[in-house]
Amino acid sequence: xxxxxxxxxxxxxxxxxxxxxxxxxxxxxxxxxxxxxxxxxxxxxxxxxxxxxxxxxxxxxxxxxxxxxxxxxxxxxxxxxxxxxxxxxxxxxxxxxxxxxxxxxxxxxxxxxxxxxxxxxxxxxxxxxxxxxxxxxxxxxxxxxxxxxxxxxxxxxxxxxxxxxxxxxxxxxxxxxxxxxxxxxxxxxxxxxxxxxxxxxxxxxxxxxxxxxxxxxxxxxxxxxxxxxxxxxxxxxxxxxxxxxxxxxxxxxxxxxxxxxxxxxxxxxxxxxxxxxxxxxxxxxxxxxxxxxxxxxxxxxxxxxxxxxxxxxxxxxxxxxxxxxxxxxxxxxxxxxxxxxxxxxxxxxxxxxxxxxxxxxxxxxxxxxxxxxxxxxxxxxxx
Ligand SMILES: Cc1ncc(COP(=O)(O)O)c(C=O)c1O
Numbered sequence: 105x106x107x108x109x110x111x112x113x114x115x116x117x118x119x120x121x122x123x124x125x126x127x128x129x130x131x132x133x134x135x136x137x138x139x140x141x142x143x144x145x146x147x148x149x150x151x152x153x154x155x156x157x158x159x160x161x162x163x164x165x166x167x168x169x170x171x172x173x174x175x176x177x178x179x180x181x182x183x184x185x186x187x188x189x190x191x192x193x194x195x196x197x198x199x200x201x202x203x204x205x206x207x208x209x210x211x212x213x214x215x216x217x218x219x220x221x222x223x224x225x226x227x228x229x230x231x232x233x234x235x236x237x238x239x240x241x242x243x244x245x246x247x248x249x250x251x252x253x254x255x256x257x258x259x260x261x262x263x264x265x266x267x268x269x270x271x272x273x274x275x276x277x278x279x280x281x282x283x284x285x286x287x288x289x290x291x292x293x294x295x296x297x298x299x300x301x302x303x304x305x306x307x308x309x310x311x312x313x314x315x316x317x318x319x320x321x322x323x324x325x326x327x328x329x330x331x332x333x334x335x336x337x338x339x340x341x342x343x344x345x346x347x348x349x350x351x352x353x354x355x356x357x358x359x360x361x362x363x364x365x366x367x368x369x370x371x372x373x374x375x376x377x378x379x380x381x382x383x384x385x386x387x388x389x390x391x392x393x394x395x396x397x398x399x400x401x402x403x404x405x406x407x408x409x410x411x412x413x414x415x416x417x418x419x420x421x422x423x424x425x426x427x428x429x430x431x432x433x434x435x436x437x438x439x440x441x442x443x444x445x446x447x448x449x450x451x452x453x454x455x456x457x458x459x460x461x462x463x464x465x466x467x468x469x470x471x472x473x474x475x476x477x478x479x480x481x482x483x484x485x486x487x
Contacts, residue, residue, distance in 0.1 A: 117441065122149025125463040127446065136471050138447045138459045143279070143311045143422075146338040147380060148460040154341050154379035161375035170369065180374045181347075183381035184335065189349040192358055193369030197310035197336035198226025200346040201273065203363055204332045205230045205248075207350055208271025208304040211357045215249075218264050218272040218303070220256040222451070224280035225273060225308055234273055237281065237451070257287050262297045269303035271332070276322035276419075279311035282451040283417050283424025288326045295328055304331040304354075310346075314338030315384050315461050317420035318393040325419065341380050345373035392461050395468060396420045402472050412479040423457040424450055425475070431482045436475075439482075445474045 118130040125148045127135045140146055147154055161176075168174070181191035192203055209215055219225070221236040232241060233248035236256075241247065254261025256278060265272055272294060278284040298305040307330040312322035314335065319325055321333060331354070336346035344367075350358070403416050407425060414426045427433055433449045440447050448456040455475070459468060 115438075115441065124148045124150055125460040125467060133444070135441070135444050135446045136467060136474075137463075138445060138457045138471050140338075140458045140460045141342060142337070142448060143316060143458045144337045144340075145342050146315055146461045147341050147383065148462045149342075151341065151379065151383075151462070153383060154376050157375040157379040158343065158372055161371055164371075166372055167367070167370055169366070170364065174369070174371070174374075176371060176374050176378065177369050180369075180377045180381065183378070184339070184347060185349045188352055189333070190352055190355055190358075192348045192350070192363060193374075194346040194348070194365050195344045195367050195370075195373075196226070196346045197308075197334065198228045198231040198346075199365065199368075200310065200334035200336050200348045201225045201231040201234060201306075201308060202228055203348040204273065204306045204308075204334050204350075205234065205271065206363060207332060207348065207354070207357055208306060210362070211304060211354050212270040212302065214268055214270040214303075216266075216268045216270055217251045218261075218269055219251060219253055220261065220274055220278075221253050222256055222278055222281035222284060223273075223275060223308075224278070226310075256281075256284060257290050259290070259293065262293055265294070265297040265301045265303055267301055269298075269301050271304040271306050272298050273306040273308055275308045275312060276326070276328075277312050277317065277417075277422055279422065279456075280450055282426070282454045283422065283456055285417050285419060286326075291323075291326050291328060295330075298331075306330065306332040306334065308334050310334055310336045312419070312422060314380065315389055315392055315420075316422050316458070318389055318396055319420075320384055320389065322419060339380060340373045340376045343370075343373040343376040345370070345377055388461075392420060395461075395463070395465055398465055399423070399468055399472065402469065406476055407472065407479065410476070410479045411483045418457075421457075421459055421461055425455040425457070425479075427453045427455060427479075428483075429453065431479070436478055436482060439478045440474060443474045443478065445471050447475070 121128040185191045219234045223236040225231040225234045254264045333349040412431045417424045450456040
């Protein structure tokens with residue numbers, strides 16, 4: 105009998121150790137990891153610089169309140185937000201999106217939020233209300249009012265952005281929603297509509313950010329210039345950290361007392377984040393691009409040709425393999441686990457792959473070979 109709520113429908117695998125991109129369970133079984141702890145441990149499980157930073161910080165001090173200035177916080181904010189934005193630190197993606205919603209409403213003095221079907225922004229009331237997935241909202245009404253949903257990638261959604269709109273929130277690639285790529289021209293049109301309406305463009309980079317797509321932020325692929333960016337997951341490489349980044353010209357919105365959280369910007373998490381950001385260099389990102397190019401070659405030439413596969417989407421090392429309805433993604437995941445590969449699912453029978461960005465091409469190929477084997481036999485079995 106378990107002592108925890110069954111909110112996750114967990115696999116019977118108790119992971120007790122990790123090294124680089126390998127995980128070991130309590131029975132000594134090892135796995136190649138194509139999950140990164142759901143897009144979190146982008147630098148793997150034993151990155152020296154991150155580990156050293158956290159250990160060193162742990163011997164000094166773990167927590168002070170946000171009532172005191174901190175050079176570490178300033179350093180991480182500078183590395184993360186760049187010269188034109190300021191950071192507000194919190195603990196998770198949902199909190200970063202809560203902050204963004206509050207920021208948009210307070211900055212504009214308007215209340216309407218525009219978001220998109222199929223999106224995922226988190227589980228707290230504001231972020232859940234912005235989320236375009238009905239299943240996660242069942243039983244929780246009433247939600248936060250004045251949230252309007254448009255169709256992702258559809259021009260009809262642009263007319264929803266009007267002079268009542270405080271903010272528009274979107275993922276450049278919808279992650280939980282099935283790894284759906286935003287169309288570059290549509291993303292630009294959303295930005296233009298925001299500018300015309302005086303609404304803030306909020307880009308949720310919780311899953312796409314911190315190098316996952318080969319850029320620090322996925323919006324950089326399309327030269328977008330969002331007013332607000334939200335980050336979490338990969339920024340702490342496994343320690344809890346989130347951030348809302350907002351343009352400096354809106355600094356007055358978040359003045360003293362307007363937003364806060366006790367643990368936001370915890371020193372251990374920030375020490376990890378500093379290690380992450382110091383290594384997220386142009387040459388590191390170029391390496392991610394190179395690996396992604398060979399992964400996409402394999403995906404296009406081999407996996408996309410399998411009868412079990414309908415299509416493949418994604419960007420960089422954020423990949424969605426859309427399976428034919430005759431193959432159940434959960435069966436595929438279980439079979440891959442038995443072979444020693446951990447993978448994820450997303451909406452619409454999608455096999456989602458988020459390998460650590462530091463994984464070698466050799467091991468990326470090894471994982472893809474296992475996926476090919478399982479998908480080949482999946483259709484033979486059902487035929
Ligand atoms: C795009 C996106 N936004 C927000 C969240 C919520 O983040 P968290 O689980 O840290 O609250 C997630 C989590 O999967 C996400 O993928």
